[in-house]
Structure formats: C-alpha cells, structure tokens
Amino acid sequence: MRIVSNILKSLVILFTMPSVAFANKPTDGGYWLQDAATPVMEELTKLHNFVFWIIVAITLFVMVLMGWIMFRFSAKRNPTASMTTHHVGLEVAWTIVPIIILLVMVVPSMRLLYFQDALPETDMTIKVTGNTWNWEYAYPDFPNVESFISNPLEKEEAGDLYLLKTDAALVVPVDTKIKVLITSSNNLHSFAVPAFGVKMDAVPGRINETWFEVNPGKEGTYFGQCSELCGVNHYKMPIEIEVVSKDEFKSWIANDGAFTKTLTSNYTASIEAQD
C-alpha cells in the first residue's frame, strides 16, 4: 500500500510541475517582496517601490553629505572652527522639505490603504479560524462543503516545502473577489499570504474581514505563515491556498469539496498519500 501511494505521489508531483512553476512562496535567498498575485499586492508593491526609492535617496543624501563634511571639515583640513550656530533659512528649509516629501508620499499611501480596506462587492466568502496550531476553513456559501482543518505536514512528507505545505489546502477560484472572515478559537493568530498582500489578525471574540482577488492566469499554489505569536507551534501553522480555474472550482464544489480523480492537484496528492 505504501509503495503504491509513493508511486502515486511521485506521479502526482510530476504532473503538478507546471502548477509548481506558478506556486508562490519565499524565494531562495530572496531579498524582495514576493511576486504579486492580486491587484492589492500589485498596488502594494508599487507603493513599496516608490517609498523605497525615496528613502534610498534620503539615506544616500545624508551619507554623501556626512562623508563630505567628514572630509572637508576634519581637524587636519580645517583647524579653526567657525562659530555659526543659527541660520533661519536653512532651519526652515529642513523642516519644510521633509514635509513636502511626506505629502508626496501620503497621497498614494492613503489611496492604497483605502483600496485595500474598502471591501468591494464580493462574489463569495470563506471563513478562516485560527486554532492552536492549525487553520480551519469553511465555505458558508456552499453548505455541502464541510469545513475542514488544514494541518502542517511533517518534514518527511513536505520535503522542501516543510513549514509551508499542509495536508489540505484552502481552495479558491481565480479572478473572483473573495471575502475572508477571520477569527480565532483561542490565541491570537494572523492569516498572512504574502503574494496576496493579505495579513489579518485572527482575534478570539472578533470577526475580522479582508478580501483578495487572484489575477487571471495566476492559478497555482500559494503559501503563507501564521504572523502573530501564538505559542509553542507558532512557526508551524502554515497557510496553503490552491487557486484553481473557475470551472475546476465549480467541480470541486460539486464534489462536496474534493477534486475528481482526473485532476492532478496537490490536494488529491495529499489525500491519497494519507490513505
């Protein structure tokens, strides 16, 4: 039985290679934001890059100025110090100029904030509950789909995807505005998917909401990790989201939350691996 499941698993891995290419997760030695899969993350990346160049410019300006001062006014080159202690124009300038820079920054910043936060008309809702230490997903729009728990896979099963891969991914359709309701059954958690630009705390006694819409053509498996300290296994409650085409999602729903055998998805792989 074990051999069969192993063969099945490797076959499935082979077939899922194309979707792995789309998979979004941290990159090896990566030093930048993960690739955007949603409009919110696209806007977020744009604003990040905009602010990034501003702060790099400021830092370089201060660095060059400081280097020049250290060179020009060292005791060797400038043995007698001036005694200037005031210059109104200069002092006004270095108050006004930062204000202008901040004003330039605050406009796109506010635009992103409201775009992110103002919930559009959504097409479907999923409910996410943080437990210690796993995530539970429910589809209130589809009563036939039972809510299920997504547990992290151990190292032997997850392989290179250890601490990212789960035994049951959250399945969502592409190109659909999805409302996410987030709560917690005990400790604080945070539902975070970097490629979606989503991070929302799961708070007991509260239902927080956020939304995402995966861009067309961005089907694949996405990974996130719990982002609010929640105890001993905080590091070990990953989030795995499988984004499928609308048709696939329809059949997934029709099958009461299961892919048909013909679909080679990570989801079936893990199900079969468990048998």
Added chain:
Amino acid sequence: MVSTTYDDHDDGKPGFFARWFYSTNHKDIGTLYLIFGIISGIIGGYLSLMMRMELAEPGIQIFENGHAYNVFASMHGLIMIFFMVMPAMIGGFGNWFVPIMIGAPDMAFPRMNNLSFWLLPVALICLLISFFVPGSASGNGFGGGWVMYPPLSTSGAPGPAFDFIIIGLLAAGFSSIFGAINFITTILNMRAPGMTMHKMPLFAWSVLVTAFLLLLALPVLAASLFMLFTDRIDGGTGFFDPAMGGDPEMFQHLFWFFGHPEVYIMILPAFGMVSHVVSTFSKKPIFGYLGMAYAMVAIGVVGFVVWAHHMYTVGMDVDLKAYFLAATLVIAVPTGVKIFSWLATMWGGSISFTIPMQWALAFIFLFVIGGVTGVMLANAGVDVALHDTYYVVAHFHYVLSMGAVFGIFCGFYYWFGKMSGYLYNKWLAAIHFWLFFIGVNVIFFPQHFLGLNGMPRRYVDYPQEFELWNQVSSFGAYITLAGVAFFLLMLIEAFIRKRPASENYWGEGATTLEWTLSSPPPYHQFNTLPRIEENDEH
C-alpha cells in the same frame, strides 16, 4: 571653580557597604546603574546569541521546542529594554551628569534615588526566576513576547512564570516612575543661578522630556499589567477575555499607548548625548539649539498619539488607520530637524575623529537607516506585507540596537575618563567600535531581505528559502560578540593601567559644567554653586 580632590567631603568617607548599598550620592548611584546595565546587557546578549545560533540553519538545533525559543525572545526584549537601555541611559548617564550639567550638588530626592536603583535588581531577579518556573504546558518560562498580548499571557500561560514577570515589571516600572519624578524636580528646581531653561545643556533637556514620557506612560503599563494579573486569577476579571465580554485588542491599545512613548524613552537621551559629542569634537556650539530642544519636545508629544501604528493588522477601522498613518509620518519631521542640525553642527567645524565621535557618527548614519524604514512601515498599506516580519525586527534594531546602544557607547567613551578618572586604551576601544559596527550591520541588514521575502518574526524554525540571510545574520552575531569581548577587555585594561584623566581631557570643545570639575568629580560637587553668565554658550 576650584576642583577638589575626590576624598574631600564633609561627612567623612563612607565604608564600602555604606557607600554602595545605602548610597544617596547621584554619582555612585549612576555608577551602580551602569554596572547593572552592563550585567543585564550581557544576559540579554547571551539570549540573543542563542537565538541567532538556533536560526543559523533550518531545523531545531538548540532549543527544546518553539516555547523555549519564545521564552528567550521574550526575555531578550524585556531585559534589553527595561534592564539594559533604560538603566544605562537614564539611570546611569542621567544620574551622573544631569545634576552636574545643570550645576546642582545632587538630585532633588537622594533617598528616592537609592530606592529607584535598588528596585531594579529585585525586578531583574524576578524576571530571571521566571525562566525556571512553569509557564505553559510546553515548558518553563513565559513565551508570549515582550508585548505580553493576551490570551497568550492569560489563559495561554497559566503557570507562575508570567506572574514573576508582572511583579518584576511593576517593580521596574515604579523604579522608573520614581526616577522620573526625581529628574523632573531636579531639572525644574535645582538649576544653578543664571542657567535658564534655554541655556540648559541638551542632555538635560533630553532627560527632562524622557522623564515626562516615563511619568505619563508607565502608569498605563502598570495598570495594564494589573489588569492582566486580575484576568489571570481563576474567577477573576475578564478585561481581555471575550467570553466575559472583554476584548484582547484593548490590551494592545493600552500596551502600545505605553509602548510607543517607551521607544522614545529609549532614544531621546541618546539624542542628547550625541549632541554633546558632535559639538565637542567639531569644536563648535550646537547648531540650532532651540530647534534641537523643541524637536525633542515635539517628538515626545507626537509620540503619544501614534501608538496604533503597531496594530495596523488587528482589524481597525480604515479611517483610524489613516489617522495613525498621517500622525506617524509627522514624527519624521522633528527627527529630520535633529539629523540636519547635527550635520550643520559639524559643518564648518574642526572635526577630530575620537572614539566617542566615531560612535556618534555611526549613530547618526544608522539612525537614518532605521528612521527611513520606519517611514516605510508607517504606510499602513505597505505594512500589511511587512508587519510581524523580520523587516520590523531589522527596523527596530536599527533604531535600538544601533541607535540606543550606539548612543550609550558614545556617552560611555565620552564620559569614561570623567566617571572613572582613567583614560581608556584607544586601540582596544577602536577595535570594539569597528567589530560592533560591522557586526550589528551584518546581523540586521539582511533581516530587511528576510522580512520583504515574508519571513515572520518569532519563528524557531523556518522554510529553507530563508536560510541564506539567516546564516549571514548569525555570522554577524559572532562578530558582535567579539566586539563585546573587546569592550570588556578595554574596561579591564583601563582599570589595571590607571592612566589618570585630566579635568578636561577633550579640550576646548567640551564646554558643559562637568568639564570644570576634576576627573572623577569630588564626592560632593558645587559646594558653591556655579554662576552661568549671560553670554555663555550652551
């Protein structure tokens, strides 16, 4: 002023025990605070070294489980903040030099000063005990982070470990409140004749603003700790328990109402010290003195109305987030005034690159980096990607581990001869500086990359993609460790060789009152109060 010898005082020289344990002398208490800060720094540093060793590669190597790691992370934060930075800066340098700089013989309430100090060792012992008593089902100690959010600090940590932390932090909090009362009273009432507020040295200004922040913020921390305490009792209150009508997010608001001013409590005294050092070694008075003083006041005031920028992802109303975004960005303006005023102080000066000046220059540069990443994080929209990732860790270590700590070392090397009476070895001090400078940058710069790429904070183990930068970061920890070793070596060497320091060993640039006294100053200074003349510089 005629300087007198160290042993010349009115009451006879107290014996060792009476001098160090019953001490009411601001300089001796300052020394105790500094020694305490160094000891706590070594403990806190050990904790961080263990964490970096754990994170050097994926997998769990050193710690028993995630809880043990969380305990180390939580205690590292608490010990470094409450028992290293605050005692060293405010208790140590504040006690030593605020009375001298304003021309006062001592602090206003010397006996309360003694109480302030001795509450701290008690508090630290409570924290250390908490390591070894049951915390949660997963092991000993408290692993809920230095922010102590419930429910992880209430139902999530049923053992006595967290009770010890509450007691310890309350003791440390009272210590700070007493200290703040003492500083405010001293600075407002005991300035020498002619020393108006607008003639007061900037370090005294910085401690004054800090003391007000302490006085207003710490009672809120004390109250929220009490609320946690009563919430923890079986059949007790339910302030933060949704099952009893409470709300865990209320604690976060209360905590950060204290926590954000706390950030400025840790950095403002460094601003003051850096100002003196920059001015001394540029041989120029501070540029834009009034702007510098009121920039600190502005930072202090605005620091009280920006707290929820630590909470952008808790599910706040969007308009509220917009307000906190805007208010937070405002802080960049007075901070910019300070940076540019330091540069302008150096402009036209005659700069000598002594050890304290190197620390000050590094402080300015690294604080700029930490500051601009703060501007990035202030943008609530972008913060969604960066909140609770290593980007935040990098940011606040750039302003604290490099800002506050570089400020402390800057002051330490500036005043070491004045406090001890001995000169340090320049080579040992230079090696300390360079190892430390390189080390902390290697630790924390790559953490920006980790954060951008999505690595969450407080993880004992991580997906393999994060390995590279974690390895680099851990390597930096070993460089920094070597730097700390040279710091201790420098201390030992200075006390063995005993090269005497003169009254004003920095020369003409050092103009504040401590340079008119012997090194070390007499046990009681200013038996005749100094008189500040109209045209004296700051």
